[in-house]
Amino acid sequence: MKNKKRIKFGILIATILVVAIIGTIGVKKMNEPxxxxxxxxxxxxxxxxxxxxxxxxxxxxxxxxxxxxxxxxxxxxxxxxxxxxxxxxxxxxxxxxxxxxxxxxxxxxxxxxxxxxxxxxxxxxxx
Missing domain, CATH: 3.10.450 (Nuclear Transport Factor 2; Chain: A,)
Structure with missing residues (x-):
């Protein structure tokens, strides 16, 4: 039971990190002329x-x-x-x-x- 919660929590954190990285790259591209x-x-x-x-x-x-x-x-x-x-x-x-x-x-x-x-x-x- 604890293992499943850890896996779900790990997936959630990984997803948040990926979205944050993609968002940062996108904003950087938008600022370039x-x-x-x-x-x-x-x-x-x-x-x-x-x-x-x-x-x-x-x-x-x-x-x-x-x-x-x-x-x-x-x-x-x-x-x-x-x-x-x-x-x-x-x-x-x-x-x-x-x-x-x-x-x-x-x-x-x-x-x-x-x-x-x-x-x-x-x-x-x-x-």
Whole structure:
């Protein structure tokens, strides 16, 4: 009789420990930023570099001869893109460009090639 109670008590304690461990791991995972959040934070950190590219080096802006004074980014539009098979993945973000009066000139996407798409730390190229 005492043996059965000890076994039941042992099983109960083991179950509680397993649930506590799984719960702790789950909470820890929830506190880590998602892949998209890491990508957005990376892009925001390099916003000035991207803005310089859009204003002065973007083919879209150069071909249409826009005089860009302001650039805004739609951070919710950030996605991972692979343009062709075997090409490296890039991070795409929607861009809106404005003139000096605040009039919207155009909108398009730019593609940022980071060192690591899942956890980026530096920009290799912008297109």
């Amino acid at each position: 998602t892949e998209k959040e890491r990508q957005i934070a990376f892009l925001k950190k390099h916003e000035e570099e991207m803005t310089e590219y859009v204003k002065y080096d973007s083919e879209h802006v150069l071909l249409k001869k826009y005089d860009v004074k302001e650039v805004t980014y739609n951070w919710q539009s950030v996605i991972e893109v692979q343009s062709m098979a075997f090409s490296p993945k890039t991070i795409a973000v929607e861009v809106s460009i404005f003139d000096g009066t605040g009039k919207k000139l155009d909108g398009f996407e730019i593609y940022v090639l980071p060192d690591n798409v899942k956890n980026p730390t530096e920009i290799k190229n912008i297109a």
